[in-house]
Amino acid sequence: MNDPNTAELTVGVVGAGAMGQGIVQVSLTGGMAVRLHDARPGGAEAGRDAVFARIDRLVEKGRLDEAGAEAAKGRLTLIDGIAGLAGCDAVIEAVFEDLQLKRKLFAEIEETVSDDCLIASNTSSILIASIASAARKRDRIAGLHFFNPVPLMKLVEVVRGPETSQATVDALVALGKRMGRVPVVARDAxxxxxxxxxxxxxxEGIRLLHERVATPAEIDAVMRDCCGYRMGPCELMDLTGIDVNLPVTDIIHEGFSQDPRLKTFFPHRALFEAGRHGRKTGAGHYDYDETGRITGAPSPDHASDAAPAKAVALAEPDAALKAFAEGLGATVLDADDGTSPILAAPVGEDCATLAHRTGADHRRLVAVDLVFLSEARATIMTPPGADPKARDAVAALIARAGRKVTAIKDSPGFVAQRIQAMIANLGAEMAQIGVAAPEEIDTAMELGLNYPKGPLALADAVGPDRVMAILAAMQDITGEDRYRTSLWLRRRALLGLSAHVPD
Structure with a gap:
């Protein structure tokens, strides 16, 4: 391939749908000549018009001057067939997800372009190894996976197939940067x-629903307010579409030999079978009006008329919990008086386990998640058989200080500890099996999914040892390998190292 930064670079794009249009736009604004083909009659013309309209809007918004816009438009050529790709330096395929179609298309492209032309697929779900298996020159084939909408989503995954050369990877990284994207190199998996x-x-959000720990609104509110996510898991699934995220989850779960850390649970499939696919159908985890706004969802905020607790006992010595309770204006008793609420701040445990371990009266036990506590919201939970008066008195005490309160059923790891620990653990496992380097895993999740912290940065923020403790408690309580700690995380936790430390 020619130097990716040369002014004469020509990129071919096959497929003028939404993804193809985005790739064309960032290629044009990156200074490259583009040849666009679409097999549908009028498809390339419609794609061109859509791209030019978006470039015009960039001018209107002051993000591109008129001369730059006209120059970008002038670099686009529509071609009638694959033969028009002859002379391209790189070709990016962006057709729909059909393996046989992609293989046929790649064979036609290979017969047309020179041996040093790179061929990349924008596939999001098909292995590059499968696409390249029938190719003549597999070393120049890779994935170049953009995210929708391409002009707004800065991330692009450069996917290294089993036979992709380093030169191909390096060239595609440079190409992605020229398009204004942030490339990360990922393993073909x-x-x-x-x-x-x-x-x-x-x-893990679905698992919480499966166990009836909390409602979708409660789960989402905790993850937004206590952990900084723009959307909770239920909102996100409704946005992407249950008909999209369930099949993808099944493919990945099956692809990794049914690793229980990757499986979903019945409420996910129940929504799919019911046709409740999210915003697009007006119903998913939530109901939606014609504008796409959630309607009729119960409040995630616990409400009661109870008076705030004046005094509390602690289930076990805990300096942070004592400071929290005293900061709310409660007296922390030196010994249980037999009537006041009993506070605990478990890490990974549920209330039933903690009550059994400590001997605390489960009827008055109220647990508070101090690992993921924010000024906006606190999460509390109680064991089976608990007196609602104790819960309500603690909730009122917290609410008096200005925090909203979400009260959930008994759960090892509350809501946030569970989800956050699973995110960190999966990121660690991805590092362990070489999906990508730790820093690139973090970059990808922050840019591709708008996570407030990447998985390994999250592990470091919480503490690898604490994440491991949460997972170990959940595995012990549930007896499930779903919560087994990645060796990557375990080794670094035991040695007191950052989750980013390489092997």
Whole structure:
């Protein structure tokens, strides 16, 4: 391939749908000549018109001057067939997800372009190894996976197939940068990097629903207010579409030999079978009006008329919990008086386990998540058989200080500890099996899914040892390998190292 930064670089794009249009736009604004082909009659023309309209809007918004816009438009050529790709330096395929179609298309492209022309697929779900298996020169084939909408989503995954050369990877990284994207290099594996890493957020949310720990609104509110996500897992699934995220989850779960850390649970499939596919159908985890706004969802905020607790006991010594309670204006008793609420701040445990371990009266036990506590919201939970008066008195005490309160059923790891620990653990496992380097895993999840912290940065922020403790408690309580700690995370936790430390 020619120097990716040369002014004469020509990129071919096959497929003028939404993704193809975005790739064309960032290629044109990156100073490259583009040849666009679409097999549908009028498809290339419609794609061109859509791209030019968006370039015009950039001018209107002051993000591109008129001379630059006209120059960009002038670099686009529509071609009638694959033969028009002759002379391209790189060709990017952006047709729909059909393996046989892609193989046939790649064979036609190979017969047309020179041996040093790179051929990349924008596939999001098909292994590059499968696409390249029938190719003549597999070393120049890779994935170049953009995210929709391409002009707004800065990330692009450069997917290294089993036979992709380093020169090809380096050239595609440079090409992605010229397009104004942030490239990350990922291993050819089910879901690549972002779709693989995103499973923990949504599937653990589904698991919480499966166990009836909390409602969709409660789960989403906790993850937004206590952890900084723009959307909670239920909102996100409704936005992407249940008909999209369930099949992707199944593919990745199957692709990794049914690893229980990647599986989803019945409420996910129940929504799919019911046709409740999210915003697009007007119903998913939530109901939506014609504008796409959620309607009729119960409040995630616990409400009661109870008076705030004046005094509390602690289930076990805990300096941070004592400071929290005293900061709310409560007296922390030196010994249980037999009537006041009993506070605990478990890490990974549920209330039933903690009550059994400490001997605390489960009827008055109220647990507070101090690991993921924000000024906006606190999460509390109680065990089976608890007195609602104790819960309500603690909720009122917290609410008096200005925090909203979400009260959930008993759960190892509350809501946030569970989801966050699973995100960190999956990121660590991806590092362990070489999906990508730790820093690139973080970059991909922050840019591709708008995570406030990448999985390994999250592990470091919470503490690898604490993340491991949460997972270990959940595995012990549930007996499930779903919560087994990645060796990557375990080794670094035991040695007191950052989750980013390489092997």
């Amino acid at each position: 089910p879901g690549f990097l972002v779709n693989h890493g995103g499973r923990a957020f949504t599937t």
